[in-house]
Structures are given as structure tokens and as C-alpha cells.
Amino acid sequence: MTTPTALRRYAPFASASLQSMLQYRSTLLIGAVTATTAVGLQVFLWRAVYAGRSDGLPGGYDLPELTTYVLLAQLLALSQANRVDEEVAGEVQRGDIATSLLRPVNYPLARFAAGLPVSLVNATLVGLPVLLLYAFLLPLAAPTWTGLLLFLPSAALSLVIGFGVNLLVGLAGFVTTNIWGVRIVKDSVVAFFAGQVVPIALMPGPLAAVAHVMPFQGLVDGPLRLLLGHYTGPAQAAGILIVQAAWAAALAAAAALAWRKAVRRVEVLGG
Amino acid sequence: MIVAEDLVKEFKVHRRRPGLIGSLGTLFSREHDIVRAVSGVSFRILPGVRAAYIGANGAGKSTTVKMLTGVMNPTSGRCTVAGLEPYRDRRRTAANIGVVFGQRSQLWWDLPVADSFRILRRIHDIPDPVYRRNMALYQELLDLDALGTTPVRQLSLGQRMRAEVAASLLHDPAAVFLDEPTVGLDLVLKEAVRELVNRVNAQLGTTVMLTSHDIGDITSICDQVLVVNHGAVVHQGTVHELLRAADTRAVVFEYQDGPDPHQAIALIEARLPGVTARQSECRRIIVDYPTGRLSARQVMAFLLEHFDLTDCVAPEPDLETVLRRIYTRRAEPREVPV
Structure with missing residues (x-):
């Protein structure tokens, strides 16, 4: 699976997905507008909350740090929105899964390859401009080199976690046919426990404890704590990465297992 | 090349009652019926044979093809294609076979046909000479270049279908399954697709399994006919033998x-x-x-x-009449309307 020949078989799924994505320019534009507004709402809400406070730093975040956190949280979530859940479930519902099964490749890996460009395009063509726009408008916390160095692998791991979660949700399509409801629940649960809406440090104790044992904190809270230096020492920083890597591996294994179970249930009627 | 032994596929179908009240009822009860789409089909198609797999709508043709191509697991029985059990060895089988499901596309919806071919070439790791030879053949017979840079989603059914057939043969598969390959094609293109399949069969010995309702497809491509009715094979032999069975x-x-x-x-x-x-x-x-x-x-x-x-x-005796008699034999044993 790691030989170059094998990689050569999955690369075309990535380039095809990238090409397809670039066909829809207006979708990207609308995505940018939506992201700008959503980020603005969050950022200005939090800044308003903070403006009335005079007592210390809640959760240890000062205003520029919190602004950065909230801003990047939205952009990370945007990059993790790789559409794998709706595409997998859509294929199952329409029966197009039949043609996907005719390709001599591992379906989850091909899906991962096809999902990566979506993340990268969202991050660079939508996320980056939005980040620059707000960096120009508001004071942000300047990251340290250490922060950046830790953030990059952590963000990469967050993409794998995000992919695993979405693939598992998509595979739910084999059981329920229509996963709209599952997705709505997933979106809100994941956003909350990832620390995308509220940094986990600001959550009440028991809730924070729950968030820490879930895989979702590796999506947003983990990478941003590393970026902003919100850890007690190298051991804790390494801990964040190790927990992320463990969750990424566990979710990948779970998705692979779920796929093997699901593929035996394929029932494509008609056509 | 293609062997089916007592192949059975059953589906669970949730029982729904008609009407609004009935629909509400299905929210609370989860009864289901078991539908036997394929019941004990056995046959053997030798390498290089062009076989037509025919039967009335709902006879279980597509379901059988889906088991033979590794898309679905049989409920019982087994089948092999080029020595592999497709549903157990899906990826290796996929490298060995080509498939056209007339109603589904294997092409990339948002990309031009030429791009889909380039992608398939890399996925199947097709050697350069093979790729060039096949593309030249498709250009000669199907005029694929005429499809230009239009994304597949904007092609007409006929334009898409010829690309689908070509795509299924691109990697020189040992066996090709064509499910309604000439749907939506005009006479000239139908001829071209048949010519392509026949030529590939003659030159490379590709085994062909075709399901079609188009008698022309059957008589101009196939040398063998398998007739299925009510989920079981009722006739296997040459087209002539079938005609003589009238x-x-x-x-x-x-x-x-x-x-x-x-x-x-x-x-x-x-x-x-x-x-x-x-x-x-x-x-x-x-x-x-x-x-x-x-x-x-x-x-x-x-x-x-x-x-x-x-x-x-x-x-x-024309094939159509013979088939019609076979299809209606069990449903209406006495008179056959012509």
C-alpha cells in the first residue's frame, strides 16, 4: 500500500477531484462569502463578550489569542469539510457505489485521495484569503515558530481524523439510506466537542472532561493549542500530537472495518 | 472463464402499505418480505465466447451480473470469473474485467471524456502501447475525439454510451460485461459499438457477456445465448439452437x-x-x-x-417470438399473443 505503484493508482482520484472542484468556480466564491460571514459572526460575538470583561483571562486566552482561535477554528473546520460523508452516502443511495466497486482500488483510500484536494482547495483558496482579510482588520496573536512547527503536523492529523469521522458517517448510508439526520447531528456534536464553537478551556469542567476523551478535540482544539502555545510543556505538546495520531489511526481502522462490513451489504436494485 | 454454480440472491424488501395511512404504518412496523431475484442459476461461459444473457424485465439478469462483477455477494452458491470469486477478490477481479452498466456511468461526471480515460489509464496502470492502440481503435470506430472537452454530465446519452463501452475495454480486460450497452444509440453508432466488441473479441479473445433487450445486439455480437426466466437458466446454446427450439x-x-x-x-x-x-x-x-x-x-x-x-x-422463426414464448410460458401457459 505504500509502494509507489500503489500510490500511482490513488493519485488520479486526487487530481480528478481537484479538476472537478475547479469546474465549479461559483461554489468556491459562495464558499468564501459564507466563510467570511460565519467567521465574522463568531469573531465579533466573542470580541463583544470580551469587551465587557475586566477580570483576568478566561481559559487563559487573551483577546488577540481568542480572536485567532475563533478565526482559525472556523477555517480548520472549513478545511475538514471534505464532503466525504455526503458523497459516500449519495453513492450508496443512488446505487453508483456499484461503479465505484468496479475499480481495482481500495474504496476508502480512493475516497481519502479524492477528499484531500477538497481540503487543500478550501484551505488555500477560501481559508487563506479570509485569514488575510481578518488579519488586516483585527489584532491577531502572532504565532511562534515552535507553534507553527507543531501546528502543521497537527493540522495534517486533524484532516485524517476529519476524514475518518466523515467516512464513518457516510457509511451509515448503508444502514439508513438517507443520512441527512445523521449528518445534522454529527455536524453539531463534532463542532461543539472539537472546540470549534467554544475553546475547550472555556467549557465547564465536566463538559471539558468529556471533550478531552472524544476524538473531536483533535480536529480544532488540539492544533490551535499547539499553535498558540497553550500547553504546560514539551511533554503535554507531544501528548496532544500522540493522542491525535492515536485517534487518527483508530478512526482509520474503524472506517476500514466498517467498510468491509458495509460492502457485504451492498444491495443495488435495478439498473 | 465465467462460471456460476447454483447462484442465489435474495433481497429483504420492507413491506410498505399503500397510501398515507399505510406509510404512517411503516413507521412503526418493520415487516419485510424476502424476494428471490436469482434462484439457483448455473452456467459456464468458456474463454473467448460472446454470450448473450437474456430474459424479461425482472428476470434477475442485472443482479446476476452484479454478483459476477463483485458488486454484490450471493446469498448462496458461488461464481468465478477468470478463476477468482469476484465478491471475495473484488480488486483483483476489477483489474480483470470491464463492465458497462447502461444506466450508470463509470466516467467522471464533471470532466471531459478524454480526462476520464487518462484517469482510468493510471488507475489500471495501462502500458503505453496498449493505451495508444486502444485509443486509436476507439478513434477509428467511435470517433471519440468528437466529444471534445464537454464534461460528461453535458453529453447526450448516445455520446456517453460509446465512451462507456470504450472505457470498459481500455485496460484489455479478459472478460467484459455489457449491460444494455446500446441504449440510446442510433443505428450507425449501434453498429460501431457492435463492431468494436466483435473486433476486441477477435483480436484479444475477450470473453463477452451481454445483456440486452435489443435483438440486433444479440444476433450481431453473440454466438451463445443464455435465457433466464424466473431467476433460473432455461436455455443455453447457440443462437441457432435457440431458434430451432421454436x-x-x-x-x-x-x-x-x-x-x-x-x-x-x-x-x-x-x-x-x-x-x-x-x-x-x-x-x-x-x-x-x-x-x-x-x-x-x-x-x-x-x-x-x-x-x-x-x-x-x-x-x-424470429428470436423475438421465440423469446416471447419462453418469457410468457410460465405466466400464461396456453395461448401466446403475437
């Missing part, structure tokens, strides 16, 4: 003078055992006779003796 043949004649058509029909039916006659135009009569009891010569002799014939033809 249990009635017809003689059509026209006559002048003599009795009026009603009397003529009565006379024929009274004197020739097991024969049915009917009027097609004013003095043109179709005589259907059972091949088991009468020969063409006996029927002709009778007609010559009793009527002043102006025209007389004994049409070949």
Missing part, C-alpha cells in the same frame, strides 16, 4: 377467388390438427402450426391443394 412456425399466404377468409380459416383449422389460423389483411392469412405435429411440406401441400395462392412465405 415449437411453432408460421406460413403466410395470400389467395384469390375461392372461399371468403372466415371459411378459409375454419377449413384450415378443421383439417390440420393443432393449427391456428388468423387473418392479417383481407385475403392474407397467417397459419401457425406446431412443428412437432406437422412439417412445412404438409402445410404447404394442403394450402396448394385448397387455395389459388398468389403469394406464400414461410418466415424464419
Whole structure:
């Protein structure tokens, strides 16, 4: 699976997905507008909350740090929105899964390859401009080199976690046919426990404890704590990465297992 | 090359009651029926054979093809394609076979056809000479370049179908499964697709399994016919053998003078055992006779003796009629409407 020949078989799924994505320019534009507004709402809400406070730093975040956190949280979530859940479930519902099964490749890996460009395009063509726009408008916390160095692998791991979660949700399509409801629940649960809406440090104790044992904190809270230096020492920083890597591996294994179970249930009627 | 042994596929279908009240009911009860789409199908298709897999709608053709291509698991029984059990060894089978599901696309919806081919080439790791040879062949027969840079989603059905057939053959598969490959094609393109399949079969020995409702596809591509009815194979043999299996043949004649058509029909039916006659135009009569009891010569002799014939033809039994008889045999055992 790691030989170059094998990689050569999955690369075309990535380039095809990238090409397809670039066909829809207006979708990207609308995505940018939506992201700008959503980020603005969050950022200005939090800044308003903070403006009335005079007592210390809640959760240890000062205003520029919190602004950065909230801003990047939205952009990370945007990059993790790789559409794998709706595409997998859509294929199952329409029966197009039949043609996907005719390709001599591992379906989850091909899906991962096809999902990566979506993340990268969202991050660079939508996320980056939005980040620059707000960096120009508001004071942000300047990251340290250490922060950046830790953030990059952590963000990469967050993409794998995000992919695993979405693939598992998509595979739910084999059981329920229509996963709209599952997705709505997933979106809100994941956003909350990832620390995308509220940094986990600001959550009440028991809730924070729950968030820490879930895989979702590796999506947003983990990478941003590393970026902003919100850890007690190298051991804790390494801990964040190790927990992320463990969750990424566990979710990948779970998705692979779920796929093997699901593929035996394929029932494509008609056509 | 393609072997099926007692292949069975059953589906669970949730029972739904009609109407709004019924729909509400299904929210609370989860009854289901078991539908047997394929019941104990067995056959063997040798390498290089072009076999037609035919049967009426709902006979279980597509389901069988989906098991043979590794898309679905059989409920019981087994099948192998090129020695592999497709559903157990899906990826290796996928490298060995080509498939066209007429109603689904294997091309990338948002990309031009040429891009889909480039992607397939890399996915299947197709060597350069093979890729070039095949692309030249498709260009010659199907004029694929004419599809230009239009994304697949904007192509007409006919344009898409020829690209689908070509795509299924791109990696020189040992066996190709064509499920309704000429749907939506005009006569010229149908011919081109048939020519392509036949040429690939002749040059590379590709085994072909075709399901189609188009009799032309069957007669111009296939040398073998498998007829399935109610989920089981009822005939396997050459096209000729199938035609000879016709249990009635017809003689059509026209006559002048003599009795009026009603009397003529009565006379024929009274004197020739097991024969049915009917009027097609004013003095043109179709005589259907059972091949088991009468020969063409006996029927002709009778007609010559009793009527002043102006025209007389004994049409070949056509595949369509034979198939129609097979399809309706169990549902309607006595009379077959023609």
C-alpha cells in the first residue's frame, strides 16, 4: 500500500477531484462569502463578550489569542469539510457505489485521495484569503515558530481524523439510506466537542472532561493549542500530537472495518 | 472463464402499505418480505465466447451480473470469473474485467471524456502501447475525439454510451460485461459499438457477456445465448439452437377467388390438427402450426391443394417470438399473443 505503484493508482482520484472542484468556480466564491460571514459572526460575538470583561483571562486566552482561535477554528473546520460523508452516502443511495466497486482500488483510500484536494482547495483558496482579510482588520496573536512547527503536523492529523469521522458517517448510508439526520447531528456534536464553537478551556469542567476523551478535540482544539502555545510543556505538546495520531489511526481502522462490513451489504436494485 | 454454480440472491424488501395511512404504518412496523431475484442459476461461459444473457424485465439478469462483477455477494452458491470469486477478490477481479452498466456511468461526471480515460489509464496502470492502440481503435470506430472537452454530465446519452463501452475495454480486460450497452444509440453508432466488441473479441479473445433487450445486439455480437426466466437458466446454446427450439412456425399466404377468409380459416383449422389460423389483411392469412405435429411440406401441400395462392412465405422463426414464448410460458401457459 505504500509502494509507489500503489500510490500511482490513488493519485488520479486526487487530481480528478481537484479538476472537478475547479469546474465549479461559483461554489468556491459562495464558499468564501459564507466563510467570511460565519467567521465574522463568531469573531465579533466573542470580541463583544470580551469587551465587557475586566477580570483576568478566561481559559487563559487573551483577546488577540481568542480572536485567532475563533478565526482559525472556523477555517480548520472549513478545511475538514471534505464532503466525504455526503458523497459516500449519495453513492450508496443512488446505487453508483456499484461503479465505484468496479475499480481495482481500495474504496476508502480512493475516497481519502479524492477528499484531500477538497481540503487543500478550501484551505488555500477560501481559508487563506479570509485569514488575510481578518488579519488586516483585527489584532491577531502572532504565532511562534515552535507553534507553527507543531501546528502543521497537527493540522495534517486533524484532516485524517476529519476524514475518518466523515467516512464513518457516510457509511451509515448503508444502514439508513438517507443520512441527512445523521449528518445534522454529527455536524453539531463534532463542532461543539472539537472546540470549534467554544475553546475547550472555556467549557465547564465536566463538559471539558468529556471533550478531552472524544476524538473531536483533535480536529480544532488540539492544533490551535499547539499553535498558540497553550500547553504546560514539551511533554503535554507531544501528548496532544500522540493522542491525535492515536485517534487518527483508530478512526482509520474503524472506517476500514466498517467498510468491509458495509460492502457485504451492498444491495443495488435495478439498473 | 465465467462460471456460476447454483447462484442465489435474495433481497429483504420492507413491506410498505399503500397510501398515507399505510406509510404512517411503516413507521412503526418493520415487516419485510424476502424476494428471490436469482434462484439457483448455473452456467459456464468458456474463454473467448460472446454470450448473450437474456430474459424479461425482472428476470434477475442485472443482479446476476452484479454478483459476477463483485458488486454484490450471493446469498448462496458461488461464481468465478477468470478463476477468482469476484465478491471475495473484488480488486483483483476489477483489474480483470470491464463492465458497462447502461444506466450508470463509470466516467467522471464533471470532466471531459478524454480526462476520464487518462484517469482510468493510471488507475489500471495501462502500458503505453496498449493505451495508444486502444485509443486509436476507439478513434477509428467511435470517433471519440468528437466529444471534445464537454464534461460528461453535458453529453447526450448516445455520446456517453460509446465512451462507456470504450472505457470498459481500455485496460484489455479478459472478460467484459455489457449491460444494455446500446441504449440510446442510433443505428450507425449501434453498429460501431457492435463492431468494436466483435473486433476486441477477435483480436484479444475477450470473453463477452451481454445483456440486452435489443435483438440486433444479440444476433450481431453473440454466438451463445443464455435465457433466464424466473431467476433460473432455461436455455443455453447457440443462437441457432435457440431458434430451432421454436415449437411453432408460421406460413403466410395470400389467395384469390375461392372461399371468403372466415371459411378459409375454419377449413384450415378443421383439417390440420393443432393449427391456428388468423387473418392479417383481407385475403392474407397467417397459419401457425406446431412443428412437432406437422412439417412445412404438409402445410404447404394442403394450402396448394385448397387455395389459388398468389403469394406464400414461410418466415424464419424470429428470436423475438421465440423469446416471447419462453418469457410468457410460465405466466400464461396456453395461448401466446403475437
